[in-house]
Amino acid sequence: MSLNTGKMSLDTVNTLTDLQYWSLTNELSHKVIYIIGALVVVSFLVLSITKKLKIPGVVGYIFIGILFSPGVINNLPVFSVMQKEWYGYLIDSFNYITVLAVSFISFTIGSELSIRILKKLELEFALIVLFESLGAFSLVTISLLALGKPTSLALILGAIASATAPAATVLVIKEYRAKGELAATLLVVLAIDEALALIIFSFAEPIALINIAPKLELTIFNAFFIPLAKIIGAVILGLNIGYFSQKLMSYYHNKSKKILLLLSSVLGVSALALALHISPLIANLSVGFAYRNFSKKHLGIAEYMDTLTTPLYAIFFILAGTHIRFNSVTSESFLILVAIYATARIIGKVGGASLGAWLSDAPDKVIKYIGVGLLPQVGLAIDLAYTVQREFVHFSVGGYKFGVLVFNVLLFTTAITEIIGPLLTEYALSKTGEMHS
Structure with a gap:
């Protein structure tokens, strides 16, 4: 041996x-x-x-x-x-840029979440996230089943549809220095949406895999307890590193030390999360949350984050655009699949978010505009699509390789949502008077 x-x-x-x-x-x-x-x-x-x-x-x-x-x-x-x-x-070969960019974005979102705001708007956030995520998942899954698509494909695309990429919306909010109820609600909803989308996908993927490969056995352990343990592990890792990191930073006054410590925290927790096979997104979200809520004084890291992440975000979005390849569209059936997926997802996201906001008695401007900030998908959804390519590499559906079909559907719809999403977010922030730049 x-x-x-x-x-x-x-x-x-x-x-x-x-x-x-x-x-x-x-x-x-x-x-x-x-x-x-x-x-x-x-x-x-x-x-x-x-x-x-x-x-x-x-x-x-x-x-x-x-x-x-x-x-x-x-x-x-x-x-x-x-x-x-x-x-x-x-x-x-630049896939690591996606992990780095999404890690910093998750940290930024986490740093916007204060326990005080969460306690004040707990019901509002919960209902918005629940209805928009489950709305997109349910509508896409049911629509594709009605179209005659296999259950495994419908479940996977439905689960991915529940994910919202925070990057584009967060960048618009930061670019226009938006402040107000809509901007604050969007940041919190985007943060919670990541976790819920991962949970939905964690449940849907093993069921889809078993549906297409009957030899595999679905158990409560691998469908529920393992995904739950990974999410809890990511939160514990992030909170611990975030607590000690902000504690150490409170003693520093040198700008160089603060920047290096910030980089060490985000990149370090990302590396540990990947090594432990848990989500670096949720881990960095927890680091940012710890910075916001455990620190007893203002650390002044916002300016450092803007300086560090501006070139990273720019390269990330350009690279995201390079993955959108229109030559993958080769048939009428593919176009129909894309149209049904995109339409069902938009209706589920916008309608579900507005319904959740209305049921929670949120402000009128939140009810009216919250959904349009939840359309972009580049980020978590691409990570999930890569996971599908790895896990379903031996399976095909409708003449397409399963993973390739899912990835192409996502990339094609991304071309739409990544362009109209930021424009609609800007429009919403403008109409609510929350833009300050």
Whole structure:
């Protein structure tokens, strides 16, 4: 047994050595710098243009990302076949940017949640999140079943539909320095929505997997207790690191130390969460929550976060746009599936959020506009789609590979929601008079 283990380790070392040699000879690091440099320059130009046009910067980032997608680049004759292949490979290798960006976004949302506000608006938040998440899940699942789609596909797409990406909405709120009941409610709803979407997906995925692979056995342990333990573990990890981090920061007055400690907290908890196979999103949400509620004095980290995350968010949204590949649309049945999914999700999100706000006797402007800030999906939904690709790699549905079909549906609808979502959020904040920039 030990000999086999040693041989496997030696084989792995040889493989890594070959990979390292290949990376050096092909100047892989240089090519990565080329693309990152181009993205940073483009993000600066995009922000300058969107400011002049008075539209949210995220819309420009997504649009430029679509223009920089491999599907578009592959149709340009100015690049060689080798250059196009390298470009596609490198773009797909930037998945860690998604984890980093969503981790910082989760921290930001958590830092906006005060226990005082949660106690004051507890019923309002609970009903809005419950109705908008379950509304999207139920409507998408039932609509796809009525369309004749397999139960496994309907459950997975319904679960992913319940997720709302906070990144675009949070960026619009920060960009316009929005303050008020709608902006505060959106931040809290987005934070709780992440956790609920993960719970819904954790229940739906094993059921869908068993439905498509009957040999697997569904038990209460793997369908309920394991997902619940992971969520509780992420919360405990984040609260502990957040508590000690803010405690340490309260003694620092040096800006460099504060920035390094902030980076260490967010990146450190993300690394630990990934190593423990728990959610870095929920863990960082808990770190931000600890910063807001455990600190006895104002730490002044908002300015540092803005400085640190501006280039990260810009690159994140551009890369998100590059994943939206319209050449994946190849049939009428696919377009019908996308149309049903998008329509059912929008109705479920907007209608469910407004119903929950109305039932909780929320302010009129929250009832009217809360739903339009919950449409974007890039972030958690893409992470869930990657999970589906890994777990359902051996299964197909309707002539498509299961994971590829789910991913393409998500990316196509994202092209719509990531552009109209921020514009609608800006409109809502403008109509409620909560924009201050």
